Amino acid sequence: MSWAEVVVRAVVVLVAFLVLPLVVGQAEHKVMAHMQGRLGPMYAGGFHGWAQLVADGVKFVQKEDVTPAAADRWVFKAAPAVALVPYLVALSVIPLGPSVVGAPVDAGALFVVAVAGVGVLGTLMAGWASANKYSLLGAMRSAAQLLSYELPLVLAVASVALAAGTLSLGGIVTEWSPWWLLWQLPGALVFLTAALAELQRPPFDMPVADSEIVFGAYTEYTGLRFAFFLLAEYAGIVVMSLLFAVLFLGGWRGPAPEVLGWLWTLGKGALVAVVVIWLRVSWPRLREDQLQRLAWGALVPTALAQVALTGVVVVATR
Incomplete structure (x- = not known):
């Protein structure tokens, strides 16, 4: 396996690692919102609450460490x-x-x-x-x-x-x-x-x-x-x-x-x-x-x- 292929695979795994957990997090917001009638994750940002995860991310970034x-x-x-x-x-x-x-x-x-x-x-x-x-x-x-x-x-x-x-x-x-x-x-x-x-x-x-x-x-x-x-x-x-x-x-x-x-x-x-x-x-x-x-x-x-x-x-x- 060449170095180029190793780098490409590493980048793909890293991207998947950064994206898939966020997808699961968003899915949890949506599934729990449907099951429990939570309004925030259903309507934040307009279309089906797409901005809920973004709002959570901004909230964490703004908080003091x-x-x-x-x-x-x-x-x-x-x-x-x-x-x-x-x-x-x-x-x-x-x-x-x-x-x-x-x-x-x-x-x-x-x-x-x-x-x-x-x-x-x-x-x-x-x-x-x-x-x-x-x-x-x-x-x-x-x-x-x-x-x-x-x-x-x-x-x-x-x-x-x-x-x-x-x-x-x-x-x-x-x-x-x-x-x-x-x-x-x-x-x-x-x-x-x-x-x-x-x-x-x-x-x-x-x-x-x-x-x-x-x-x-x-x-x-x-x-x-x-x-x-x-x-x-x-x-x-x-x-x-x-x-x-x-x-x-x-x-x-x-x-x-x-x-x-x-x-x-x-x-x-x-x-x-x-x-x-x-x-x-x-x-x-x-x-x-x-x-x-x-x-x-x-x-x-x-x-x-x-x-x-x-x-x-x-x-x-x-």
Whole structure:
């Protein structure tokens, strides 16, 4: 691969990383506005509320960048970047089409899960460096949530990799067949639930529960630094939605995959993102004890059973 091709791929991935999370953010405004009758996102700017996202961006830019006097300044300022960058790295290895991928990696499934898990370090850094008890409590909740839900997430991915016989995301799509929608359905539900918890999305938003701990690890953040944490959340939705589409929905598989493959992947990922937004609107926040009970009492056993079933089927059919 020439240097020119590397630069082009890097620029394309960066542009996609900057655009897709904003599209998800705008979609969240619109979907929640329709579901809850919110007037602002429906009418801001005239045509179907197109200016809502622009207004939010201007608001964040205008806000003062405040660093608490007792904070660890360097860690406090670096935390938003640590939360955001891992999703950029993860997005670069998710294939949108047979040859549309930023950086092909043989063990892409393992790489994406491992890199995406690094993002929680940004939350931990923010909570510890803020010198705020609510921020620290939010960070500790994030750590407990990550430890609980990383295992079922990895097991769900392992089940698909075992079924396909490869850790390559491209290889998984190649081996995928429509009957996986039934066979791997329990693993898909485990993956989606664990991904929501990893992203700290409702109903798993206990680390940022505003009615309990103000806004968790992000309490002391203002302006663009706070906006970067929001962007990291939307970037996480993009990464997990596309990964779900590749693992469980066949990625670019569909009519004319060589030409329209990347559109199929993006379309399937968009449907998953809408489900993520819908769950935010529909489900109340869980308690911490309910969170842990769901992870260890339901998701982990289900994921282990799915891996065992996959192993039996693979041995019996090969």
